[in-house]
Amino acid sequence: MGKSEVRASFLSLKFVILFVSLASIHCEGKSVDPRLGASLLQIDSDPIGEVDTFASLSEKDRQQWGRLGSTSLADKAKALGNLEVASAVEVRLVGFDGEGAEAIKLKESDLWRYITALRRDPRIHVLQSEPHSLLLRSSVLFHITKAPRTLSHAIWDAVRLSLEKTKDRFPPILAETVPANVVDEIIADEVRQRSGLLVPTIYILNPPPQASSYIYGSEKGGQAQFCGGSVWAGTSERYMWVDITSGPSIYGPVFEGEGGTSPKSIPKPAHYGPENWSRAFVADLVGMVADAAEHMFAPPMDRFPVPYTPLTEVHLIHIREGPALKGTGLEQRDEFGLKEIENIVTTELLLPRQSVRFIETSLSLGDCEFCMAAFGRALRTATRPRDEGPSRRAFQGSLAATAWEYLDAAELHHWLQVFRRNILTEVGRIHGSFRTADGQPGTRVIPVYVFDQDTDTPAWLDQARQAVAFDDMVIAVRGKGPWQPSGFQCNGQMAMLKPEAVPRALLAALLQTGWGVAPSYETWSVFHNATLHDWLWSIGRTPFGPLSDVLGISFVQRTAAQRNVVLTLLHRAVEEAGEMLRAVQSYGGEQVLLSPARHLEYSQRWGVLAHKLDKCAEALSLLKFPVALYFAQSARHDLQGLQALLQQGAGELTTLLDCYEEPPFPYLGVGSTVGLLAVAFYVYTKREQLFKNKRKQF
Numbered sequence: 001m002g003k004s005e006v007r008a009s010f011l012s013l014k015f016v017i018l019f020v021s022l023a024s025i026h027c028e029g030k031s032v033d034p035r036l037g038a039s040l041l042q043i044d045s046d047p048i049g050e051v052d053t054f055a056s057l058s059e060k061d062r063q064q065w066g067r068l069g070s071t072s073l074a075d076k077a078k079a080l081g082n083l084e085v086a087s088a089v090e091v092r093l094v095g096f097d098g099e100g101a102e103a104i105k106l107k108e109s110d111l112w113r114y115i116t117a118l119r120r121d122p123r124i125h126v127l128q129s130e131p132h133s134l135l136l137r138s139s140v141l142f143h144i145t146k147a148p149r150t151l152s153h154a155i156w157d158a159v160r161l162s163l164e165k166t167k168d169r170f171p172p173i174l175a176e177t178v179p180a181n182v183v184d185e186i187i188a189d190e191v192r193q194r195s196g197l198l199v200p201t202i203y204i205l206n207p208p209p210q211a212s213s214y215i216y217g218s219e220k221g222g223q224a225q226f227c228g229g230s231v232w233a234g235t236s237e238r239y240m241w242v243d244i245t246s247g248p249s250i251y252g253p254v255f256e257g258e259g260g261t262s263p264k265s266i267p268k269p270a271h272y273g274p275e276n277w278s279r280a281f282v283a284d285l286v287g288m289v290a291d292a293a294e295h296m297f298a299p300p301m302d303r304f305p306v307p308y309t310p311l312t313e314v315h316l317i318h319i320r321e322g323p324a325l326k327g328t329g330l331e332q333r334d335e336f337g338l339k340e341i342e343n344i345v346t347t348e349l350l351l352p353r354q355s356v357r358f359i360e361t362s363l364s365l366g367d368c369e370f371c372m373a374a375f376g377r378a379l380r381t382a383t384r385p386r387d388e389g390p391s392r393r394a395f396q397g398s399l400a401a402t403a404w405e406y407l408d409a410a411e412l413h414h415w416l417q418v419f420r421r422n423i424l425t426e427v428g429r430i431h432g433s434f435r436t437a438d439g440q441p442g443t444r445v446i447p448v449y450v451f452d453q454d455t456d457t458p459a460w461l462d463q464a465r466q467a468v469a470f471d472d473m474v475i476a477v478r479g480k481g482p483w484q485p486s487g488f489q490c491n492g493q494m495a496m497l498k499p500e501a502v503p504r505a506l507l508a509a510l511l512q513t514g515w516g517v518a519p520s521y522e523t524w525s526v527f528h529n530a531t532l533h534d535w536l537w538s539i540g541r542t543p544f545g546p547l548s549d550v551l552g553i554s555f556v557q558r559t560a561a562q563r564n565v566v567l568t569l570l571h572r573a574v575e576e577a578g579e580m581l582r583a584v585q586s587y588g589g590e591q592v593l594l595s596p597a598r599h600l601e602y603s604q605r606w607g608v609l610a611h612k613l614d615k616c617a618e619a620l621s622l623l624k625f626p627v628a629l630y631f632a633q634s635a636r637h638d639l640q641g642l643q644a645l646l647q648q649g650a651g652e653l654t655t656l657l658d659c660y661e662e663p664p665f666p667y668l669g670v671g672s673t674v675g676l677l678a679v680a681f682y683v684y685t686k687r688e689q690l691f692k693n694k695r696k697q698f
Contacts, residue, residue, distance in 0.1 A: 032611055036064055040608065040634070041615075043627060047352040049634030054608055054641060062604045069607025073589065076606065077581050080574050083613060084137040085124065085567070086621040087298040088199035091115075091144045091289055095152035095206035101245045102269040104206060106282065108144040114286040115142045124567065125300040125524035127531050128471075132524060134304070134571045135578070136617070140293050143199065151190055155243075156207040158182045163214060175213035175247065175491075180232045180540065183216065183241065191237045200297050200555070200623075202289060203241035206269065215249045215491070216540075218549065227251050227490035227547035229539045230266055233296065233554035238623070240296055240554075242288070244268055251490040251547055252535040259521060259533030266536070295537040296556050299517075300524045303471060305572070306516035306564040308629070309444040310353055313437045314342075314510065316360045317427065319371050320452040324430050325362035336360070336450065336478075337503030337551060344507065344553060349515060349561040351629050357437075361427050365451070368426050370419035375451060378412035381405055382463060407451075409461040409468040412475055416449055446514055448474040448506065456481030458499050466497065467505035469512035476509065478502050486546040488535075495546050504551050508543040511553075515561035516568075519544040562625040569632035570616050576639050577609065584646065594649040602645050609638035 039061055040053045057065070071079075096106040120140065123133035162178045187203055215228035229249040233240040244266055252260020264271065267284035316338060318325070342358045350356065365371055383403050416423070424436065438445040453459065458479025461468050464487050467476035479499030488495040511517035521538035522531050538545040541554040587593045594602055612635040619628035 032068065033064070036061060037611060037615070040612065041627075041630070043630045046634075047626065047630060049630045049632070049636070051634075052637035052641070053634060054605060054638060057608075065607035065611075066600055066604040067607070069603040069605070069610065073581055073585055076610075077578065079610060080578055080581075080613075081135075082137065083135075083570075083574060083617050084122075084139055085570075085617050086139045086141055087293070088141045088143065088621070089289075089293050089297050090199050090201040091142055092147050092201050092203045093144065093206075094147045094155065094203055095208070096146065096204075097149060099149050099152055099208065100206035100269075101209050102274070104269055104281075108146065110282055111144050111286055111289075114283055115144070115289075118286070118290050120290070120294075121526045125526075126302075126304045127300050127518055127522060127524055128303040129301075132529075134301075134567065135574045136567065136571055138298060140298055142289070142293075147190070147203070151186070152205075152207050154186050155183055155205060156210075158186060159207065159210060159214065163210060163212060175215045175228075175249070177217040177228050178214045178246075180216040180218065183243070184232055184234070187239065187241050188234060188237060191234070191239050200238035200559075201240075202292055202297075203239065204285065204289070205241055205243040206245055207243070209245060213247065215246055216243070226549045227495060227539050229261075229536075231537060232540045233542070233556055235541065235552070235554055238555040238559065240292065240556075242266060242292070244285075245270075249491060251495070251539065252488060254487055254489045254494070257487075257533065259535045261536050291534065292537070294523045295520060295534065299520075299556065299560055300522075301516045301560075301564050301567065302469075302512045302518040302522075303516050305568040306514075307444060308351070308354075308565050308569060308633075310355065310442045311437065311440075311444070312354070312356045312514060313443060313445045314338075314345075314356065314358045314448060314514075315436060315445055316358070316448040316450060317423065318360060318362045318450050318452060319365050319368065319375075320362065321365050321454040324364045324367065336506060340551060341503060341507050341510065345510070345514075348553060348558045349511075351562055351565060352626050359436075361431050363423070363426060363430065368423065370422040370426065374412055374415035374419055375407070377415050378407045378409075379405055379459060380408050404457065405459045406463045407459050407461050407477065409465070409475060412461070413468075413470050413473065416447075416473065416475070420447070444514075446474065446510070447472075448476065448510070450476045450478060450502070450506075452478045453480075455479055456499075465505075466502050467509040469509040471513065474506065474509040474513050476502050476506055488546050490547055497546055504543045504549070507551065507553075508545075511543065511557055511561065516564040517557050517560045520556060521545055559623065563620065563623075566616065566620055566625055566628045566632055569629070570613065570620070573613060573616075573632060573635050573639060577613075577642075580639075580642060580646065587650065593646065595652070598645050598649055602642060605638050605641050605645070609635055609642065612638065 039057060042051065042053060045051075054062075091111065093106060093108075093111075095101070096104055098105045121133075122137045122139065124136050124138045126132050126134065159178055159182065162182045163176055166176065166178075183205070191201065215230065216232060217228040218226045227249075229251065230243045230246045231240065245268065247266060247268065248263040250261055250263065267281055267288060269281065272281040316336065318335070338358050338360060342356065345356050363371060365375065381403055382405075424438075436445060437443040456479065458477055460466065461475060461477055466478075467474060481499055483496035483498050486495045486497045508519070512519070519538070520542045521533050521535045521544060523534065524530075525532045535545065535547065539547045541550050541552055542548055543551065543553060543557070584590055584593055590599055590602065612631045616628050616631035616635065619625070619631060
C-alpha cells in the first residue's frame, strides 16, 4: 500500500470518528458512561423495544440517570430543539491528478473551501404534508478523498472497449451508448474493497476523453425507451457516480414543466478554460455535489406520517371492463408485476418485525355500480394539438386539435373514499372467502385501484400519469395499444409510455403512499416555499418518472423508506416531550407539580428518555435503522412513565381558596366625614344670618 493510500485511509478513518462524535449529541450536554448506556440497549432480545428498560435498572444506575436528567425546563426544551440527524457524504475524486480530461489537477482542499461555504436549511422537509418540516434538525457532513489513478484508467479502458464493441450497431443521436454496468461493476468492486467505510459515497469521474461522445444506457446496453445520461446509483451499496466527461445528455419535460437538463447541467471540464478551473469549475462541481446530497443522500419525505406497523397489506383491486376474474392470490396470474414488487418491498424496505402481504382481487366495471360512478364523476375532457408529440406540425402552430378524455385524480380519489365500503362489499360478494385486514390492530391496509381500460386511448390520470399516490390509497390506470408520448423528451427523441406497462408506476406510487419516499426528481425549496423539480437525478435505477425502464430501486429509495419510518417515531417522541414540558411549565414547574419522591423518578426517567432520543438520532445518522427503531420504540415507555408521574402529581394538587377577613368598619373616619359635611351644610343654610352683621358694617 502506497503512502497516498495510507494517508487516504487515515483521513477516512479520522472522518468516520469525527462523524460519529458529531452524530452523538449526548444527554443534554452531559457525557454518558458507555456502561450506563449499554444497560438500555437490549436489541438482541427485544428488537422493537417492547420491554420497558427502566424497570430493569439498578438503583445505582437510576441515581446516575437522575443526575443526568436533573436540568431546568429551559435546558430540557433546548436539548429537544437541538436534536440533529446528520448525513455524511464522501466525495471521491477519480481522474483529478492530471491523468483525466483536460489534465485537471485538483486537491481535496480546492473543493473543501467551497463546500464549507454551502448553506442549507437545517430542517428535515416534507413535500406533501403541512407543516413542511419536522421538529428535527438536519445536517450534511462532506468528506473529500481521491481515488488511485488505477481506477480512472480502468474506467477509461472499460468505456473504450464498450464503444468499440457497439460501434455502428446503434446510430447515435447525440452520443454513443455505453451500458452502465460496464462502469458500475468497477465502482462496486472499489466500494466493496473499502467496505470498512460507513458513509455513502459520490464518485466524480473524470477519465481521459474518448474518441467519440458517449452516454450511459440500460444495464443491457439497449437504447429503446431508455434515457441515457451520466448518472448512476448503486443498489445494495450506498454509492452513486457521475461521469463529468460523458454526454451531452438532454432530457426532461417537452412542452411545460421545470427541471429539464441541458449540456451544462453537469460541469464538463471542456466547458472551462484552464484559468477558470480553480474557480468556476470547482464552484459548479461543488454545487452539483450539493444537489446530489439533497436528492439522493438526504432527500425530503414525500408525506408524513409514515407509521410503523407490523403488517402492511397491499390490496390491489383490478377494475376491468371485461368480466371479473375469480381468486385472490397471485399464483395463477400476475398481470401487474406484483410478485416482483412484493419481492422488492419484502427484501429491501422492511424493518424488524415487519411483514407485507399482497392481495389481488378483480371487479367488472359494468357490474360494480360504485366503481362506474366514481369513474364517471372523475372523467374530464380537454383538447390538444392533433399531432402532439414528436411530429413537426405540433411545433408549427397548427390549429388542428382533438378532444380527449382524462381522469381527475383528486376527484376520483374523493369518490373512491366515499364508496370504499360499498366496493369492498362488492369484492366480498364475488370473492366469498375474501377477508381484508382493514381495522385490525397493528395492520395497515393500502388499497390500490387499477382501472383497466380496453382501449388504445386510455383516460390517463391528470392527463399524463399512469399512477398517483395519496395518503390512503394508490390509483392507477392501464390501457392497450401502441406506445404513446409521455410529454418528456430524451436526447432528441420523445420518451414513450406503454399503456399496458404499469408495474414501475405502481411501485413508485406505493413507495410514496406506504413509505413516504419522495420522487428522485423532487426536493423542497425553503426560498420558494414549494416543491422544485430536477430531472437530472431521475434516470437509471429508479422507479420514478418516464425516463427509465428499470423495475427496481436503488439505495436511495431503500434508505429513505426505512429512514422515514424512524423519523416519524422520533419526531412524535420529540413533539410529545415538548408538549409535556409546556404542560409542566403551565403548572408552575416540576417542583410545584411533583412531590420530592416523584420528582426524583421524573428526573431519572427524563435522563433515560433524553439518552434514547440522542441514540436514535445517532443511529439514524449512521444508517443503523434497526438500532434507531429500537431506541425510538423504547422511548415510548419513558414518555408514558413521565406522563403517568405528571398525571399523578396533577391529581394530588390541592386547590386552596385563600379567604380574607373583612376589615372593621371605619366608624371614626366615616363619622368625622359626616360631621364635617353636617357642619358645612349648616353654615351654608345659615349664611344670611351668620354674615348679616358683616355686610352692615360696609
